Amino acid sequence: MKQTIIITDCPEQQGWQKNRELCMDVTTYLRSDSRMKAGKSYQGVLRRDVTCDEMHYNEQMVFIETSNQKRMKRNPRIFEGEHITITRRDDGSYHPNFRPIHLGPDFNVDHYATEVANELLWGLEGLVDNA
Structure with a gap:
């Protein structure tokens, strides 16, 4: 699951170090665009390169956009019931x-167990038919 991080107006409150x-x-080095577009977010790696030669000290940042490949769902759903x-x-x-089971005043254990058993039966029948 992809996690989205939202930085508020006060990033220090969330433990971020602002520099x-x-x-x-x-x-x-971009895959999606030839040049970076203003306001667009890119996923990738930002690396700080430092080189030192006799004449001067060079510091340069390199950003490499990672590929946004579609990954196959890890555990695909074969049957989806209620x-x-x-x-x-x-x-x-x-x-x-x-x-999740939603227990309320109208919850009936026998009715719930029957529905679960029926869904298991339907799901397993579909698997046996496909095998």
Whole structure:
């Protein structure tokens, strides 16, 4: 799951260290655009290169955009019901998962168990038919 980080007006409150690097050249290696566009976010790696020769001290930033490849979902859903889902693991085995149970004044244990059993039956029938 991709995590989005939101930086507020006071990043110090979230543990961020705010710095401003002045007068630096940034070399960009982009996959999506030929030049960086204003306001667009890029996913990648920012690296600080430091070289020192006899004449002067060079400091340069290099940004390399990482590829935004679509990854196959790790455990794809084979069956999706109201109460359970069945996923396929990387090793080919199947795993039933319960969805959250909402207990309320109208909750009936017998009715819930019957519906779960029916969904398991339908999901497994679909797997046997496809095999």
